Amino acid sequence: MKRVALLGMPNAGKSTFFNRLTGASARVGNWPGVTVDLLGAKVLIGANMAEVVDLPGIYDLQGFSEDEQVVRRFLSANPVDLALVIVNTAQIERQLSLILQLKHLGVPMLVLLNMSDESKKLGITVDTAQLATLLDCPVAMLSAKYGNGYQSAYLAIQKKLNTAAPAMTADLSIAPLPEPALEAAMELILGAAVQIPAHASDVLTQRMDRVLLHPIAGLPIFFLIMFLLFQGIFILGKPIQDGVAWLLELLRTAALEPLLSGLPAPITGLLLNGIYNGVGTVASFVPLIVLFFLFMALVEDSGYLSRAAFLMDASMAKLGLDGRSFVMVLMGFGCNVPALMGTRVMRSRSLRLLTMLVIPFSLCSARLQVFVFFIAALFTPRQAPIVLFSLYMVSFATVLFTALLFKSKFVNSEPFILEMPPYRFPTWRQLVLRGWQEVHHFLHRATKFIIIGVVLVYVLTNFPSGVPAASSGTIAGWLGASLAPILDPIGINQQLAIALIFGFVAKEIVIGSLAVIYGQDGGALMGTIAHQVDWVQAFSFMLFTLIYTPCLSTIATIRTESRSRAFTVFALVWPMVLAWAISFAFYRTARAFGY
Known part of the structure; x- marks a missing residue:
């Protein structure tokens, strides 16, 4: 070969x-x-x-x-x-x-x-x-x-x-x-x-840069573009997501339930209430994830992310980072793992370590699935983009706070050099390919993590036998009760606590876990969640999910890239502490104001 x-x-x-x-x-x-x-x-x-x-x-x-x-x-x-x-x-x-x-x-x-x-x-x-x-x-x-x-x-x-x-x-x-x-x-x-002509230049790029790189208006324009991106995702994606959920429910009632009716009850429960509910609930949100990446492809491939790095460089330098760090954080919106690997372009080890410490606070696509589910369940279509945008702002805030807090421990002296590409717009072929790659990524992770995760959740919520599913008498109930002293003060109940445990393995499992715990999927599951959890608890849960310990793949990548066991442990513990503190502050403040 x-x-x-x-x-x-x-x-x-x-x-x-x-x-x-x-x-x-x-x-x-x-x-x-x-x-x-x-x-x-x-x-x-x-x-x-x-x-x-x-x-x-x-x-x-x-x-x-x-x-x-x-x-x-x-x-x-x-x-x-x-x-x-x-x-x-x-x-x-x-x-x-x-x-x-x-x-x-x-x-x-x-x-x-x-x-x-x-x-x-x-x-x-x-x-x-x-x-x-x-x-x-x-x-x-x-x-x-x-x-x-x-x-x-x-x-x-x-x-x-x-x-x-x-x-x-x-x-x-x-x-x-x-x-x-x-x-x-x-x-x-x-x-x-x-x-090469003496004055070879891209006139369109120069004109756009006068506006988008404006020293005062540049950053507000960037955040406005991101907000409009989220608005478009929900406007276009919600009807598609509802259609997929309807098709999945129809497949279950019209085909799977009659087909599996002759099997023993425990096996039927595992296949339908465990695997199908878990994977199906996550799958119904894939259209929104695909739309997110299609929109991000437009922003990324256009060359605008390089401009965002340029705009943020001065601010990031005050935090011990640089414009490349900001780009890696933006890359982390897709997946933290390649963003962490992208820090190899940095020669300074201190800069690499500090950047690796903040990247896991990026709101990755796996967390996005969790947030889209809870936002759809508890907030109106008018509120949804604002709630999602606020979570991205919290994501940025935790990055900035962490960098500011630890910049003295990771001193960087490497100069920042950035090459500005001209503005480009991806072709339809590139957009379709990007969307397919995200679907393929989901299916790959579904076979690796989600199916295994929902099966484990089903076992934990249904054993020992003879007690109601997901009750305090099951293994899952015992685990949830043991975490109650830590999570009750931030409004996270036992069912959500169990989902968080499995979310450490892969955040994609969180929604699938809830489907198994409640024995429901799609709209029925969202209705049950909305009945049991108010918006303050839901937002506190989303804050904790956003910030707390990243998934196993991310931790493994941090260990490989940093070559430091001590740094990896620190990167594991610090987000957990910060997540609890921020969720506690929000939850107690909201309750104090009567919400």
Whole structure:
């Protein structure tokens, strides 16, 4: 099997090309010599089955960031048949250096000049034949986003693999190119093969930045955009969510209950009241989660998140963080795990640790499922976006408070350098692919965590036999009662306490656990919750769920990335303490005012 490595600088469109080449049939795996997981996929390219590995974006092979070390270790430990170097053509004058470094190491290459649509708008032209001659490797131009030139690039990859020499590793013992020699080679290539207008600039980007990066109005505009995003999610998503819940209930009553009626009662209860209720309740909220990520894809892929990092950098610096930390917190809205892994671009260990400490306070998609359920159950459609937005504000507040409190323990002196990409808008294909990836992620976690979790909850709420389900006589009842002295002061009852215990494993289990505990799903479950819990208790529960100890996957990633057991324990305990304190303050204050 051939091995193809994707390399390039950040924001060069590497992931977009990877998805187009592989059809997003990606898996995460660990390669020899590399201590972190990388994205890879097996795909047939012509007559060759190839393993395509998406390496982290780097600026320099000689750099000191962890991502740069990961790339060096991979190339030196894993034979590669072909390195596909993805270049942002609109920034070719800055990205040639990485190509020349790889060429100097003798890595078999094919250069793909991506974002040809943007370079064309800027009036940048490249003589690909001349560039191929000067680099002594094939060169192809394409737009991975729109697919222009993709077929020619694919044929070039196929041809190169058919004629490639045996796979080889990079010899990192070779002395790097001296800086003067590197600059001279870049000047020669740019002069012979590239034409860049004297005033190449994106007029639209400049006009939008005057407003969105305004020193006074910039941050209010950012938070307004986020609020409107949440408003759109509920307006568009609630009817879809109700439709899915109706279909799931119809499937149960019309098909599953008659089909399973002949089985023994304990088995029927486990399958219907346990697994189906638990997974089905969570599944009914998937449309809202998909919509959230589609909207976030628009914000993220447009280049606006880089602007948000720029706007927040000065404020974050006062907290011992920088703009990159803010971007990682925003990434954590999707999932805390990749956001934690993204801190590898930071050279300062102190900055990495402080950023890793605050990322788990990001309101991830798993928590979002919990909040959407409770908001739909206890708040009106007019109130819903405001409640969700307030939780995101609390998320930001806990990040800022934690950083301010512990910045003296994690002193950072690393300068912050940020490259502003032009504004871009994702294609429909990219949006659909993003939505599918989130559904796939849900289904994957459903098989790993949710089914196991709801089965365990069913066992705990139905044993020992002979007592009412979920009553104080069951194992779950005993667990809930034992936590009452801690959770009663913040308005969390025994049923919610049991769900929180399983939420430590994965937050996706929380709603499924409640479905099993109450023996109901969908609208019936929401009605029961609304009858037993008032809005103050619900909001206190959501605050606690937002802040308290992150899931096992997040804790494991913190342990791996920090390489410190003591820091991992601290990252486990501090959110628990903070969650209780904030929920207690809210709950007691609300009750004191008569709510």
